[in-house]
Structure formats: C-alpha cells, structure tokens
Amino acid sequence: MKTVFLDIDTQMDFLYPAGALYVPGAEKLVGVLGKLTQHAAANRIPLVSTTDAHSEDDPEFKIWPPHCVAGTAGQQKSGVTLLPRRYVLTGALDALDRDAALTSQQIVVEKHHVDPFNNPNLPRLLDLLEAERYVVYGVVTEVCVANAVRGLLGIGSGSLQATKGDEDARLPAPNRDREGAGIFNGAKHARPVQVEIVEDAVKEFSEPAGRDALAGLVSAGAVLTSTRAILEKL
Numbered sequence: 373m374k375t376v377f378l379d380i381d382t383q384m385d386f387l388y389p390a391g392a393l394y395v396p397g398a399e400k401l402v403g404v405l406g407k408l409t410q411h412a413a414a415n416r417i418p419l420v421s422t423t424d425a426h427s428e429d430d431p432e433f434k435i436w437p438p439h440c441v442a443g444t445a446g447q448q449k450s451g452v453t454l455l456p457r458r459y460v461l462t463g464a465l466d467a468l469d470r471d472a473a474l475t476s477q478q479i480v481v482e483k484h485h486v487d488p489f490n491n492p493n494l495p496r497l498l499d500l501l502e503a504e505r506y507v508v509y510g511v512v513t514e515v516c517v518a519n520a521v522r523g524l525l526g527i528g529s530g531s532l533q534a535t536k537g538d539e540d541a542r543l544p545a546p547n548r549d550r551e552g553a554g555i556f557n558g559a560k561h562a563r564p565v566q567v568e569i570v571e572d573a574v575k576e577f578s579e580p581a582g583r584d585a586l587a588g589l590v591s592a593g594a595v596l597t598s599t600r601a602i603l604e605k606l
C-alpha cells in the first residue's frame with residue numbers, strides 16, 4: 373500500500389515553550405517526530421510537511437497571535453523533522469515541480485491558512501504521489517491536523533474556525549471545487565484512501581477540544597494509531 377506521511381506544522385513557534393504560539397507539551401513530541409521522520413527516510417516513504425509561512429500582517433493574526441512569520445526562527449521546522457533532500461512547494465500558481473516532488477525525500481508545503489488545502493498545490497501534489505494510505509501527525513490536533521485529515525477524507529474543513537467568527541476562514545479553500553477534494557476519497561484512485569492519525573505524535577491546544585476533534589475524525593473514517601505501530605509495519 374503506497375504510504376505518504378503528512379507532518380503538520382512541526383515548527384519552532386508551535387513546538388517549544390519560547391515559541392510565539394506554543395502548544396503546551398508539544399516539545400515532548402520531538403522524540404517521536406524524529407523517529408517518524410527517520411522511518412520515512414529509511415523506507416522511502418514520501419514525507420509531506422506543511423508549514424505556516426505567514427506575512428507580518430497576515431489576516432490570521434486577527435484570530436491567533438502572530439506566529440510562523442516567513443523568514444523568522446520561529447517559522448523554521450524542528451531539526452528532527454527535516455530530511456536532507458527536500459523541496460519547498462509554495463502556493464504560487466504552477467509552483468509544483470513534478471520531478472522535484474517525486475525525487476525529494478521531503479516536500480515542505482507552505483501555507484497561510486489553518487487549512488493546508490488552502491495551498492492549491494497540495495491536492496495536486498497528493499494526486500501526484502498516489503498514496504493509498506496517509507499517516508498524519510503534528511500540531512495542532514483540533515486545528516490544522518483536523519483540517520488536514522478532513523481534507524484527506526474529502527469532507528472539507530474549517531468547522532472549528534467557523535465557530536470563531538472569522539469571515540475569512542469560512543471561505544472555502546481556493547480551487548477546492550475546481551480541483552475536486554473528492555479525488556482523495558476514491559473518486560480518482562481505484563481504492564479509497566486510508567487515513568491514520570498518530571495519536572502519540574499530535575498535540576492539542578485544549579485537551580477536550582483535541583479529544584473531540586479526534587473522535588469526530590474517527591467517526592468520519594480516520595483511524596487512530598501509534599508511533600510504535602507505524603514503526604513496526606511499513
């Protein structure tokens with residue numbers, strides 16, 4: 373089964389206490405994040421890593437404190453989550469370099485939004501990688517991890533943001549309809565995709581919200597797993 377790892381926002385501003393939008397306890401994930409990263413490399417599993425890459429006056433900062441501003445130390449990924457041969461995919465039109473994506477160990481997908489699928493190149497990239505199984509981990513469970521999983525399951529995203537009253541976040545991700553998020557739901561591939569969430573490699577802002585998010589994702593079709601289970605089976 374062709375597997376792709378999806379590493380969500382494991383960046384300094386989220387992972388560490390000195391970070392601009394610290395996720396409490398997230399630094400404790402560093403050990404498993406390193407293991408998963410190395411497992412991907414050792415088994416030639418494509419590693420897709422989303423990263424916030426905000427502008428200094430990003431509209432998202434009306435909701436969240438400023439964080440992960442492009443070019444700052446806080447925006448960088450933790451070293452344990454990086455592989456040597458990586459390719460950075462921006463959201464710019466026609467930015468997807470197919471050869472680079474297929475020959476890199478890691479594709480870093482930049483985004484400006486809590487929904488990674490807001491980068492219109494992400495669906496194109498995932499389509500190119502032809503995964504049948506996604507292993508998802510990172511931060512923040514009830515925000516970007518949940519949005520990523522919902523996108524993979526083809527059920528859209530943004531439910532959390534809609535409750536926060538942010539007009540911008542209620543808008544559908546650009547190109548979703550045109551590209552068809554449903555391509556990940558079996559419409560294009562012969563087999564439906566399997567989406568696994570590594571429960572000990574995600575972290576939430578709020579424990580009840582994280583628990584509710586995971587329960588909702590499981591009822592939508594995602595499966596919970598552990599780092600140990602992932603490392604034991606290819």
Ligand SMILES: [Zn+2]
Nearest residue numbers: 424432440485
């Ligand atoms: Zn952000």
